[in-house]
Amino acid sequence: MEKNPKNPPIDRVDGRMKVTGGAKYFAEFEMPKMAYCVIVGSTIARGSITGIQTKKAEASPGVLGVFTHLNRPPIPGWDSPVTGNANGPAPAPPSGGETYRILSGKEILFDGQPVAMVVADTFERATYAASLVKVSYAKQTSHTDVGKNLSKAITPKGPRFADYTRGDRKALESAPVQLESNYSIPIEVHNPMELHGILAHWTGPEEIMIYAKTQGVMATQQAMARAFKIDAKGIRVHTEFMGGGFGMGLRTWPQEVATVAIARKLGRPVKLLMTRSQMFTLVGHRPYTLQTIRMGADANGKLLGIVHEATAETASYEDFTEATVNMTRFMYESAYLETRYKIVPLDRSVPIWMRGPGEATGAFALESAMDEMAHQLKMDPIEFRLKNYTETDPERNRPFSAKNLKEGYERGAKAIGWNQRKSEPASIREGDWLVGYGMGTGTFNASRGQATVRAILKSDGSLTVQCAVTDIGPGTGTAMTLVAHQVLGVPLDRIKVEYGDTTLPPGPMQGGSTVTSTVGSAVMDTCTLIKKELAQLATGAGGPLQGQNPEDLVLEEGQLYAGNNPSKKVSLLELMQQSNMPVIDKTQLSKGGDEQQKYSMYSFSLHFVQVNVHALTGAVKVTKAISIADAGRIVSPKTAASQMIGGAVGGIGMALTEEALIDHRLGRFVNNNFGDYHVPVHADVPAIETILIDKPDPYINPMGAKGMGEIAIIGFAAAVANAVFNATGKRIRDLPITPDKLIGLV
Amino acid sequence: MSTHNNEPNPNSSSRRSFLKQSTALTAIAFTPGAAVSAAQKGWDEQVALAFEQLPLRLKVNGIAQQVNVEARVTLLDLLRDQLHLTGTKKGCDYGQCGACTVHVNGERVNSCLTLAITTEGCQVTTIEGLAKGEELHPMQQAFLKHDGFQCGYCTPGQIMSAVACIKEGHADSPEEIRRVYECNICRCGAYPNIVNAILEVKAKGEKL
Incomplete structure (x- = not known):
């Protein structure tokens, strides 16, 4: 990180609390007579409950209540007919489908669906009693594989997700250089370090004190007000410290509302603390997504057409959407442009936006395809991007409020040592390791x-x-x-x-x-x-x-x-x-004012990586990474650099290690824990250099500052895949790039 | 994998049966009315509770603690729920993330995999025990300076491991730190900054 003398880096203001253990996260607050709640999840992915035995659990020491679909305390705003509401019991999704309300019926719509919530006076007693709840099911065939259920794909409602075309398709069809590639990204799980849950206490008939793990205290307050049909003013939600979110705290989850209902019923504070395995099924994930890119260019490297299609999973009971293909519409000049986005309802719990949401998924495909096309054209990937660079937004025909990617390409290339990259893949070998370089671009909407x-x-x-x-x-x-x-x-x-x-x-x-x-x-x-x-x-x-x-x-x-x-x-x-x-x-x-209508506002990022690929085992190591943020004026240089580094680490996980695997015969995860779902650890992460362009955006706001949480990861996975291709000549289009996909290079 | 979450504890279960039988025997000595009343008042439960609690003496951050715990209580839950030392974090409860790292007799352990009762007579140090009053421990200072965290949730475990990493003589190079110290997960991705913090503390050579 270069230092700006006018804005020297400072230590995090809450840093002392965090390094001393003084920072209090939701589960660390205490209340008199606090009870502990544990969730029992379904062991099937589709079917219905035929019997549920709770007597043993109820008789277990310290147990205060066992709640199932037969006796779940009322949630007035949910139990009556509801209107569309992202945080609540979704009504039937607009695309058709079914309703899911927690502990409200026999139907099982996804694996791990709560079938009982057990409350006791200690955590151990609640956990033990939960093990005594026995459930029998009538099991039906579950459908959890996107690839095998493409016939169910639908285009979500709303203009943002409608099929999009621009220009004349003939430009693409007659392009002298063409490619078509298919990409896939697996289910990824946010997995913040802090486990999810909630601590709630009714301090009056219409007053609740809530300690939550939420990315928005006011959103949780509103969701609870709607669920319990009480005035939001009576509800206090506190989340001063949150042990990471990455998107999973962007809504109030049904089990949170159920816990609040149980606390009311029992007349004492109740704390729900989920297990790590439950974090895979009950608080969302990045959806499995299939993508196809078709691209055409002339011999000089001018893009003539791009078609970007994406098909992602959603739950049978709720439409989840994200902007997977939208970046392709404005990132480069292209005579013809087409995007299509579809979702496939499956017997799965609903996804939620995960860092750099759809754009990170989309950028993997687009920026991989850009690299593939550059290779076909025998052009340098940076040169190819510059050839199709656009200073104005071709989707909306208006200027970008600020865009400094050209400076980024230059500085990134210098920092990584791009001149050492050989355009012929598999040209550099150091002992057992093949060395390659790659880059990828990212962008995300900036707003106020x-x-x-x-x-x-x-x-x-x-x-x-x-x-x-x-x-x-x-x-x-x-x-x-x-x-x-x-x-x-x-x-x-x-x-x-x-x-x-x-x-x-x-x-x-x-x-x-x-x-x-x-x-x-x-x-x-x-x-x-x-x-x-x-x-x-x-x-x-x-x-x-x-x-x-x-x-x-x-x-x-x-x-x-x-x-x-x-x-x-x-x-x-x-x-x-x-x-x-x-x-x-x-x-x-x-x-803000009307600046959003006059300018297209985006933050941009560039990621440059060097990888080593082991010639025998196919193991990939990112050995050097440069992440560049073009996000307007930098307010806090130290934390901004850390945010970019964190995104790059997330990108290493996306590229190389993270994959939540489902056994589709059962519709259940097989690796729902940190031992088997591999998030990056120290050994996976090299020193990461950040470059903050630090030029104010003159229009977005008086500070000139834009966000960088998403761009920190968007485009990174493509940079790694492109570097792996450069190192080995092997193009991996299915993430993560695990050794089995590269083994036997020699 | 999942240990105590789904598996009934056989010891506890048999003790329960014994207690039920013995309570039944006791009940014979009472008039039926008294037995019903005892059950209604939850005396059964209180008897069970007393039998299931085991006395434990240990020192935490230099302070002697005398507590009663069930045999199934982990050191992590003892620290957080009973001793109110919530600086030690629960990230997985399966010994896979390192957020719960503390020192027991100077050795780093995952407190979620350590039954509290096994620490009888031990010296336990948690994140709360590192600073000397207002003066931060050098590793805490270095994490602050190098921004070795974002959300801060894994930080106590990272710092406890980092101190041990140096004490164990495994902090001579960035590569060694990355290799030896990979059992502490940081989802915010502060790893490079953490490595820099450890290297700086190691280079200063202060007694930790």
Whole structure:
């Protein structure tokens, strides 16, 4: 990471809490008489319950209740007919299909579906009692394999997912150079380190205190208000620390709502803590997706057509969609463009967006195909991309708000040593290892939502900044601190940020790479209000800078200066004391304007990797990685670099190790634990260099900052696959690139 | 794989049967009304609870602790649920992720795979025991400086392993650290920063 002298890196503001064990995650809060809830999941993927024996469990020591479809406590908002609601009991999906409501009937729609929730006074007693629940089933044939159920594929409703074409198809059909390739990505599971669950206590007839693992405390509050038909004001949700999310906390899951219902029934606090294996079935996953890319180009490397088709799994009871093919529509100039997106309802639990959601899946196909085409054309892959580079968005016919990918290609190529790459695959060998280089591009929508921030400046020199946003790990609190510091000059150690609680001013969910843009801008707006007030105080009648134009004042390091005469100054503290203002307390709602209609706003990324492939075993090691972010101005350089590194590590997992495998005869996972589902570990990860282009986007928001949570992973897996091809001459189109796919190269 | 989650504990189950029988015998001595009343008040349960609890003495972060635990309680759950030391994290409960790493008599262990009762008389150190008051342990300081975490959930386990990694003499190069230390998963992907933190602490050569 290069350092920007004007914005030096700072340590994470919540870092001390995290390294000392002081940070409290949802399961670590305690309440008097707290009970523990454990889920019993179905052992079949399709069928119905024919009998359920709970007596033994009920009689087991310490058990407070065993809840099944026969006695699940009421959830009023779900039990009556419901309208479309992403967080709740989906009504029948728009595409047709069935309804799933937790513990509400005999039907089993997916493996691991909760069939009982057992509550006891200790975790051990609940866990043991759960083992005593015996369920018998009438089993039906389950369908869990996308490839074998393509006849059920449907196009989801809504303009975003409709088939898309642009230009004349003849351009593609008559292209002198053509390719058609099929790609697949397996089921991947978010698997944040913290196990999922919830802790809930009804503190009054219409009042609930909830400690949750959610990416949006307000979203959880709203979901519970709808489920229990009570005023959201009575519901407090707290998630100050969250042990990772990667998308799995973007909705309120049915078992969370059921736990709250059980807590009401039992009249005491109940804590649900799921097992790691349940994390594979009950909190979503990245869907298995098949893709086809057809591409045509002229001999000079000008793209004449791209067709990108994707077909992904969803649940039989809910339509899950993501923007898998959308990036292809605007990434490169192409005479003809066509995208198609379909989903296949299966006997599976519903997916949820996983880091860089559809785009990461789509970019694997598109950026692999770009590499394949470059090879066919005998062109350098970077040169081929530059040949088809576009400064304006060809999908919407309007300019990008900012795009600095050309600079990225140049800097990335230099950093990885692209000039050492041989265009002929399998040309470099070092002992038993074949060496190759590859790159991939990523992009994700950048936007600005709305948030309210309260800032309280006290004459003792302290500043408190509040917003109900959640920080799942990227460093939102640190970014908020830096923005406030940059506006008001209050020393970093005198700034306190408060977030992750519904009692704070309304803030957005942490998701979709929007938080820095949204909340950062709101912090800036509110702190600017305070600054204006200070300037008025200083320049008004009797003020120390009386007569100066308030607009011309400069605030630096706690001092207000007259812009034209730096010797005229006053410290903020003196000013507040002199003006008899112990506190300046401002709250401001902040949101974007019509800039989103005028410009296409995206963050971009580039990933360059060097791989070693063992000639005998086919084992792949990423030996060097450069990740480049073109995400506007960088607010917090240290945490931003870590975010890019984290995305690259996720990309290594996507490319090389991660695959949740289903035994399709049973419709069940065979590797639903960390021993068998391989997320990257230390040994898989080399030093990773990050390059932050750090150029403000002039339109997105006053800070010029865009998100980078998604772009950090988008395009990385393709970079690895392209490097593996360069090293070996073997093109792997089915992730992950495990040794069995490369064995026997020699 | 899944150990105590699905398997009934045979010892516990037989003890339960014994207790049921003995309670039944006791009941004969009572009038029927008294037996019903005893059952209604859950005395049965309280008797069972008392029999299932075993006394345990250990030192945690230098402080002597005297507790009663069921034989099936893990060191991890003892620390988190009974001693309220929630810095030690539960990431899988199967000994596969390292988030629960603590030191028992100076050796790193997965506390989720360690039955609490086996730590009788042991010295246990958790993340809460590393800092000296306000002064952070050098490894905590290095994690902060190198940003060796994002969400922070695996961090206590990473730090406890990192300290052990150096003490065990396995921190001489980035390659060695990556190889020896791969039993701690970080899903946010802070690995390169963690390696840098360990290398710095090792290079300083302070006593850990």
